[in-house]
Amino acid sequence: MGRDFRRREPAFIGRWRIACFLCAASWLLCFHAPAWAHKVMIFAWVEGDTIHTQSKFSGGKRAKHARVVVYDKEGNQLLEGKTDEKGEFSFKVPKRTDLKIALKASMGHLAEWTIPVEEIAPILDEAEGSPEVGPQVTTNEAAPLTQTETAAEPPAPVAVGLSRQEAKALIDESLDRKLAPIVKMLADQVGRGPTVSEVLGGIGYIFGLAGITLYFLSRRKG
């Protein structure tokens, strides 16, 4: 039939025409819309005695009302909450342990962030005045006393005795405030979508695989 005759030669050219069309279409779609994607991410940081988390889909859309579950090192659930309208959820440090914070968004999405115990421990020491720190504080208070006896300079030691804790709190507070924009920036960086090079790389892989398959099949035939 005429169809068979027609199939022979132009088939390959036609195929390339479709290839070009699909490539152009996907290229346009890809770069027209922002390269947004399908993945959830959670980013958590310690600020004072509170842990803040920010959850979002890659590309920047915040994960609203998503479940956030906090586990300890052994995987026991410590607490759980829901993100607010901005995809944020904050909680007080619950326990002295590595915290594993899991975001369980709907539809089988899961992301995790771990906060190591080293980041939490100093805050807990301070806030709870745990037994290890207790004596330290008393020695600090005792030290100025001995100093006053020896140096006989009252105003300075009093300032030193107060400042140890207060200065730390002040510094922490101002650092938290100064670093807040940077932390936010980092949180935004975590959610960067795939780059152009990754997209093109993937397409290249697929065409390469098709080419390799064709090569071996043609060798087998010939």
Added chain:
Amino acid sequence: MHISEGVLSPGVLIAGAALTTAGVAVGLKNLDHEEIPSVGILSAAFFVASLVHVPIGPSSAHLILNGLLGLILGWKAFPAILIGLVLQALLFQFGGITTLGVNTLNMALPAVMCYYLFGWGMRLGTKQALFTVTAFACGACSILISGVLVGFSLYLTGEAFLPAAKLVVAAHVPVMLIEGVLTAACALFLRRVKPELLEGQYGPRLSSS
């Protein structure tokens, strides 16, 4: 649609991987020398489609194009989608390596189902209106079935089936419409420009091979 690592139980993962292996085997068995370029191109289209985000609805949804793949490739949608998903997992961290089996099954099985459900409309004799409607239905239904399958996978791991499935399907209603239109547009384009491609799948050649 991409289920992340660590969500599903090992049993579901293994079952998904086994079924996907079977599907890929069927697809590769049917694979003809001449069809490899179209499989590659559609695999690339699938790979890129997931970056096209549809910002409507409660969550983040993106195009999948499994209806189009099913319509043109039939069982060969299995290997095409598997390759696309491997690269998405490696390059974009969508889904994951362990969930590859389940994710492929969730997206490729609806493609094959829609191929059998709506493929009859693709024969060249059909009227243009019927052709368009079946292509649209194919694109939309494959997303719907995918959503139900994702809900089912989550159900097998312990979530309640109806809320999970409802959520996934509700999130993908805009995607369903867009994909229906896209699939219909692509099918019409192929019918006009390169009918051999559809003929190869649905025409008289099928019976001879």
